[in-house]
Amino acid sequence: MKSIQSKIKKAKKFLDKKQCIAVPTETVYGLAGNAYSDLATRKIFSLKKRPLNNPLIVHYFNLNRLKKDCHINDNFLKLYNKFCPGPLTFILKLKDESKISKFVTNRQKNLAVRFPKHNLLRKLLKEIAYPLAAPSANISTRLSSVKASDVAEEFGTKVKYILDGGKCKIGLESTIIGLISKPIIYRHGGLDISRIEKILKRKISININTKKKIAPGQFPLHYSPGIPLRTNALKPKKEEAYLLIKKRKNTFKNYYYLSKKNNLNQAAKNLYSLLRKIKNKGYKKIAVERIPNTGIGKTLNDRLYRASKY
Ligand code: TXA
Ligand code: MG
Secondary structure (H helix, E strand, O other): OOOHHHHHHHHHHHHHOOOOEEEOOOOOOEEEEEOOOHHHHHHHHHHHOOOOOOOOEEEOOOHHHHOOOEEOOHHHHHHHHHHOOOOEEEEEEEOOOOOOOHHHHOOOOEEEEEOOOOHHHHHHHHHOOOOEEOOEOOOOOEOOOOOHHHHHHHHHHHOOOEOOOOOOOOOOOOEEEEOOOOOEEEEOOOOOHHHHHHHHOOOOEEOOOOOOOOOHHHOOOOOEOOOOEEOOOOOOOOOEEEEEOEOOOOOOOOEEEOOOEOOHHHHHHHHHHHHHHHHHOOOOEEEEOOOOOOOOHHHHHHHHHHHOOO
């Protein structure tokens, strides 16, 4: 096995040349490029077939480096100190002197930033002289990648290097919070909103309204396995694969377990890979058992709801 140092060196070499590579995070794999480079960030959009008006998240090593690009505030500091590095993305105000490429934000003055918690990626971020723009490593609207092999399945040889960091620990994308004025949640994710509310000592409004299109990731059709999916299913219909959260007495070959013990964290970690597996087995439809709507169950239900809009 290659040493960690040689993997990081190789990753850095591609990035320094304004190429895109795939990187592991604790949530999902990212398709990363130098966030200060027009060339690198444009490549991300074209590889993902992503509309240019859907802005990217920028990944930083630490607060010091972020300060070059964004204005920060008290709410940000409280959450940063408690949860970072971790599965939380902040929308902050971009500084005029920031070098972030205009393609990252689609020329807006707001920037989405996060501090990912994965050893390999943190080592890489520490060694490079720029932050990394990195949307999830999948073709636009499709399932996010949680393993190196998923990235290869999405992009084939078009992505020249995958920094393989094993399977993502959380398996669903980060929670997004806007902090430019009143705190506001734009996406359910890996960090439970109740934990954020505890730190900020206030109830936070949630705007995952798909009509206003504040974050294009809020578009209904998203996170799709590419075949019809129905939620809250008591039992599967003919030819459906059935996704379950707890063990059934009788299990059939079309039954796939997100968890056998009603464990929501485990279910989150397994969701995208099981959906991918079911699709690859040739099933034409998926039914999913009801998932409890608590903790990360809210994020699971959000992703399933969007996937059901296929
Ligand atoms: O866990 C994650 O957040 C992963 C890993 C790779 O870090 N990244 C990820 O990126 O999920 P992406 O691009 O697939 O989703 C980012 C979402 C998009 O829905 C985008 O519209 C929204 O963040 N977004 C980005 N910049 C924004 C901004 N300035 N204001 C509002 N929403 C923004
Ligand atoms: Mg995505």
